[in-house]
Amino acid sequence: MKTVQLKRGKGTDWEYVGPSITLNKPLVLVFGNRFLLEKKGIYEEIKDMFPDGGIVFGSTSGNISANMVNDDSITITAMEFDKTSFEIHTENVLDKKGDDYQTGSNLMKKFSEEDLQFMFLVTDGSFINGSNLTRGFSNAMNNRILVTGGMCADDTRFERTLSSYNENPKEGEIVAIGFYGTSLEVTSAIYGGWTPFGPKRIVTKSDGNMLFELDGLPALELYKNYLGDKAKDLPASALLYPLNVVAQGTKHSIVRSILNIDEEQNAIILAGDIPEKSKVQLMMTNVDNIATASETATRMAMESRKTSPDLAFLVSCIGRKLVLDQRVEEEVEEVLEVVGTDTVLSGFYSYGEIAPFQGEGGCRLHNQTMTITLISEL
Incomplete structure (x- = not known):
């Protein structure tokens, strides 16, 4: 697996986080501040950088890349897989008149199930009932496929959230990324640290x-x-x-x-x-409990792995970020302490985290957790 990461703040140029290499047909995750994602032509700008990429956008309450948490910025994580393929489908909840369960079910049924190993969701965080959406997903696949992800965010404004696939970010969109191939190893875990x-x-x-x-x-x-x-x-x-x-x-x-x-x-x-x-x-909760919970989630996700993870998707809750405040990067550092610095981190602070309970299939909506998904190719 090859990975490229970039970041850009308001009024600044793109800056590579790590090496700059050319990728072939990558999956491109673009997480960022809602106002920056509303910029006209943002999709065309990213498309110029990754012309053959599948580009997924999501607004956040903070972006995670490398060992950093970036506010008022956009971060890009682009991935080229050696043996794994991916497929992306969308639904828009604003078109479905509030039937979030059916929306989740319909979206899941768009995917071929042969060799489907894992799904990652980047979903609207303003209009969605996340419980109904995840039930729709889980029931449509009979809890056979691991599903993780998160609900997009808008800092603490709660005004509007944005997401999209291969177009400018918009409201109401649910983006599902399906990963295919028996060489893929994926493990996940969640932990909160609240009392x-x-x-x-x-x-x-x-x-x-x-x-x-x-x-x-x-x-x-x-x-x-x-x-x-x-x-x-x-x-x-x-x-x-x-x-x-x-x-x-x-x-x-x-x-x-x-x-x-x-x-x-x-x-x-x-x-x-x-x-x-x-x-x-x-x-x-308090800062120490939040940081310890991130370490705990990571150790749980590492328990049954055959390989070291190449990539870690981190989805943490905005409420945790508010507690951590100036020490927000501590929970990211706790993850790195466990997985090692060779693992690329990507993720965001959300309005809701999507993952199964430990030892269970399917997926559930959680809040105030660190949800970690570890990925590698065998």
Whole structure:
């Protein structure tokens, strides 16, 4: 596998991160600040650099490349595989009238299943119910294929997110990259590092990813009471206090970030579903726990590997980035400590992470986790 990485800040020229080599028909991942991706002609600019590449765009809350986290920038990771092929398909959720489950199912069915080893998703983060989307994917493939990825982001603005394949980035787009070939080795893991605190409450009224009532009381009002003075900074301040959700009859808890609020309905809008009768608690963390969780996720992903990874896809949550603040690169450094400096890192800070629970197939939507996917060719 050959890899080329570049980065560019606002008003600066492209700069190589590592060696400059020519690639043949590469997969090109372009992660960046939403305003920079809205620049007219951005696709044509990247296409001039990689004329035979498959170019995937995604807006972020920070880009990961090499050992760095880059804000207000665009980063490119271009990959040429020796024995692996890839196929890319898209759907746009704005065309599907809110049926995210069917959108995920339809997108999965576009792929040939023969020798399909792995799928990576770069998906809209504004209009998608990520829980329904990932269920659609998992059920369409009967949980046979590893699927990881993330929901695009817009820093802490929550205004609009962008993604696309071989065109200028746009809203509502879901991009799925399928990797084919028996020589491909892919492993993944997730870990959070957040701790529940405070009283457990019961979800008494919800609809999909809309939370209306806890213990029969307005959810938004209760949440504002917890935040105190920080409530004036909603929804951004909510990223520091996500919800731990345990649905009835499940063995895993799911962390849910708050993406927005609905003052009129006194409701909270989450990144994914929150079923009625679930038990809910607030969560908190600190810098050391976040960094340790990244190391833990990486070690879990390395456990069963036959080869050293050539490439690591990292998708981490914007809430973790806010906690880390000036020490944000520490969780990237923890990953490098485990995989080694010969592994190329690529990824972004997201509004939601996509991966299976450890030991399970299919995929789920997560929040506030480090999701790591390690790739090499045998």
